[in-house]
Amino acid sequence: MTRTERRRRQQRRRRAAMQRAACLALALLAVAAAFAWSGRPQEPETPEATVPVTATALPAETPALEPITLEFEDLEAIDPMEASKVALAKMVWGEARGCSTTEQAATIWCVLNRYDSGDRFWADTVEGITTQPCQFYGYDPSNPVDPDILALVEDVLARWMAEKECVGSVGRVLPKEYLYFTGDGVHNYFTTEWQGGQTWDWSLESPYEG
Helix, strand or coil, X not given: CCHHHHHHHHHHHHHHHHHHXXXXXXXXXXXXXXXXXXXXXXXCCCCCCCCCCCXXXXXXXXXXXXXXXXXXHHHHHHCCCHHHHHHHHHHHHHHHCCCCHHHHHHHHHHHHHHXXXXXXXXXXXXXXHHHCCCXXXXXXCCCCCCHHHHHHHHHHHHHHHHHHCCCCCCCCCCCCCCCXXXXXXXXXXXXXXXXCCCECCCCCCCCCCC
16 A cells, blocks of 8 residues: 555544544434433424524545656656766766876877767767777766766766867867777877877866866
8 A cells, every 4th residue: 555545544543533523423413402302391483493404515635646756768858968967977986096186187088089089989879988998988877977077977967068169279188089098097188080180188177187
């Protein structure tokens, strides 16, 4: 039995008890009136005024409000980038947790650089690129979504979208031509080629460093 059904049953029981108590009270009043009347002298009967009785309707039951839980599909409808944000957060957690905020942001920019490159070797979506097999080994669908990392993902995505509106410098920490990175367990190193090429020297000013 659900909570709502139990509540309704309790309300019905309370109303029935109140009705029984009202009927008993009326019966006792009738008996008391009969005894009191029997001791009085008889008087001429006077027509009694008829008092209109107005029926009072009991308040209708108000159904209990059930809590609303948004499913993942609902969140996607509200924010089309929801799946990409979650995938990026899980990737950063696996690839760069414990690194500086700038280095974590660079791993996100690396994914976005691949998306912007137009090379269909990569997937067609940010989520697809992030979860593409044999690319970002730190990504795992079972990784947690850390709130701080998720906030960083949302910040980078906002800067990326602003950049597409040609608003000038948005606080990039990795140039567009850097599409790859490798790690040594402590830091990640970003390059323009899968093997070789230029290695990023962190010469851009970071919006995350004090």
